[in-house]
Amino acid sequence: MTDFGAYQYEIYFDGLRGVVPHFPMTYEGWEERARATLSPSLWSYVAGGAGDEHTQRANVAAFSRRALVPRMFVGAKQRDLSVSMFGLTLPSPLMMAPVGVLGLCAQDGHGDLAAARAAARTGVPMIASTLSVDPMEQVAAEFGDTPGFFQLYTPTDRDLAASLVQRAEAAGFQGIVVTLDTWVTGWRPRDLSTSNFPQLRGHCLANYTSDPVFRAALPKPPEEDPGATVMHWAGVFGNPLTWDDLPWLRSLTTLPLIVKGLCHPEDVRRARDGGVDGIYCSNHGGRQANGGLATLDVLPEVVEAADSLPVIFDSGVRSGTDVVKALALGASAVAIGRPYIHGLAIGGVDGLVHVLRSLLAEADLLMAVDGYPTLADLTPDALRTVG
Numbered sequence: 001m002t003d004f005g006a007y008q009y010e011i012y013f014d015g016l017r018g019v020v021p022h023f024p025m026t027y028e029g030w031e032e033r034a035r036a037t038l039s040p041s042l043w044s045y046v047a048g049g050a051g052d053e054h055t056q057r058a059n060v061a062a063f064s065r066r067a068l069v070p071r072m073f074v075g076a077k078q079r080d081l082s083v084s085m086f087g088l089t090l091p092s093p094l095m096m097a098p099v100g101v102l103g104l105c106a107q108d109g110h111g112d113l114a115a116a117r118a119a120a121r122t123g124v125p126m127i128a129s130t131l132s133v134d135p136m137e138q139v140a141a142e143f144g145d146t147p148g149f150f151q152l153y154t155p156t157d158r159d160l161a162a163s164l165v166q167r168a169e170a171a172g173f174q175g176i177v178v179t180l181d182t183w184v185t186g187w188r189p190r191d192l193s194t195s196n197f198p199q200l201r202g203h204c205l206a207n208y209t210s211d212p213v214f215r216a217a218l219p220k221p222p223e224e225d226p227g228a229t230v231m232h233w234a235g236v237f238g239n240p241l242t243w244d245d246l247p248w249l250r251s252l253t254t255l256p257l258i259v260k261g262l263c264h265p266e267d268v269r270r271a272r273d274g275g276v277d278g279i280y281c282s283n284h285g286g287r288q289a290n291g292g293l294a295t296l297d298v299l300p301e302v303v304e305a306a307d308s309l310p311v312i313f314d315s316g317v318r319s320g321t322d323v324v325k326a327l328a329l330g331a332s333a334v335a336i337g338r339p340y341i342h343g344l345a346i347g348g349v350d351g352l353v354h355v356l357r358s359l360l361a362e363a364d365l366l367m368a369v370d371g372y373p374t375l376a377d378l379t380p381d382a383l384r385t386v387g
């Protein structure tokens, strides 16, 4: 049993002692303060999406088309938000989605380490991006007892891919998340306007520059020729994988293999047949392709096709109620991107922990008030479609 909702009492007791809350209590508040904290170009990178950002807005809007129906006489005094997947038991279904450039969003430039520390403090797992300011071994060292996952951007160099995965295994990560929807970046007008994207990426290559296979392919060490290093990285970064590559991907690790970016049920069935351990239903927060469906709208089909495989969901989650709605539509776990980036930007580890605890408290209290005490109680029948 967990009592995430108790976070509200901590805040009220602080208030009684005259302590004013450090951090805003809503997504809009986190966003507004993060915007004021980050440089304009980093802000536009974080906040922006593909095209005119229609899909990005649709991700958020989809949640307001679903509403939870309250149940009474349930006596949901105790709730249980714990979830078991990939042989792990987690205290809650919340996860931190992989975010490249996370390091740069912290005041001290080490946001990947901060997120790992927040994972240790909350039990909310971090899926560490391939693109990070600090190498994965240092990130993993901060996880404490909370399991961590490594997100792989599969490079064209297969030996490099194998090396990154082997390092993740050795560092103690508990699963590999392979992102399929970003072997090339989508059309991102905000980044094109600032022309800042290449510089940002250049700061986030620690996993590559610390890799023996990557280093061996360079004419000069990265410390001596950073420009050539970035050029080499750009050449190997993205591999447009096909189904023929799935057996090879599967062979890279004995850890749970989760594929990120699946939104079509047929793709889910093929991935399942190809031996993956988990499906990650996401449209990359609307950052890659515009004009698509909200991820929440495809979730039920994906869950059905995934059958017994766990489904991690992300894109557009902005509150604890959104977490509950995604769970009711069948997600096994719910990941967030921008909300925790904002928390990190406004208050480092403390700000990030505040965002995670706020989302968990809101979800927990909603389940209490509306009479859905466990995740098993949250079925599609708990929701109605409105508007």
Ligand SMILES: Cc1cc2nc3c(=O)[nH]c(=O)nc-3n(C[C@H](O)[C@H](O)[C@H](O)COP(=O)(O)O)c2cc1C
Residues within 6 Å of the ligand: 045, 046, 047, 059, 097, 098, 099, 100, 101, 129, 130, 131, 151, 179, 260, 282, 283, 284, 285, 286, 287, 314, 315, 316, 317, 335, 336, 337, 338, 339
């Ligand atoms: C600034 C930023 C960087 C991201 N970097 C990565 C990444 O390195 N790897 C990845 O798989 N997804 C990346 N994503 C996508 C997230 O993992 C996630 O799918 C998305 O943020 C979820 O949508 P949300 O921001 O609406 O919560 C990034 C998202 C943002 C906002």
Ligand SMILES: CC(C)CC(=O)C(=O)O
Residues within 6 Å of the ligand: 100, 131, 182, 185, 201, 284, 287
């Ligand atoms: C394209 C990458 C460099 C990072 C990413 O996934 C993103 O910005 O959405």
